[in-house]
Each structure stands twice: as C-alpha cells, then as structure tokens.
Amino acid sequence: MADEIQIEEMLEYIWILDENNDKADSTRMNDKFGKEPTDGYLKAMVEQKLINLRDSNITFTESGKQRAYRWLFKGNGRAEVN
Numbered sequence: 001m002a003d004e005i006q007i008e009e010m011l012e013y014i015w016i017l018d019e020n021n022d023k024a025d026s027t028r029m030n031d032k033f034g035k036e037p038t039d040g041y042l043k044a045m046v047e048q049k050l051i052n053l054r055d056s057n058i059t060f061t062e063s064g065k066q067r068a069y070r071w072l073f074k075g076n077g078r079a080e081v082n
Helices: 004-019 026-033 035-047 062-073
Strands: 051-054 057-060
Touching: 004 026, 004 035, 004 057, 004 062, 026 035, 035 051, 057 062
Parallel strands: none
Antiparallel strands: 051 057
C-alpha cells in the first residue's frame, strides 16, 4: 500500500497547481517528488480513484478533490509551492 502521507502531499501539490491555474502533469510531479516514487504513487492514486491520468495530464476526481481539501484545510497541509 502506498504511503498515505506522500499521497496527501502529492494531492496538495496538485491542488496548489490547480489554484494557480497551472496544469498538473507527471513531469512536474517527477521534478517535485522524483520519478521512481511518483510513478508508483500516481498509479496508486488512480487505483484509489483520487486522480485521472490521461497522457501525462493529471486532474482530480471528485473524491480526490475532497480528500485534498480535507488535508489542506483541516490542519495537515501547508498550501505552499516549493
């Protein structure tokens, strides 16, 4: 099972990109989190129906957006882009 904290942090990053009108894609995720771990986590997030991954573009599913919101606004997330 994928590390849930890492998934939350990746969801947070996708949220921030979306809020800044930037596109989330696998290249950006690889640059931020590293290619090898990112590939596994993206696969896990697709399997958990948290994101849609088409080509390299990443979009939230409704449940993924809700989970990111809870992470960011209920005390755990940082809501900053590094």
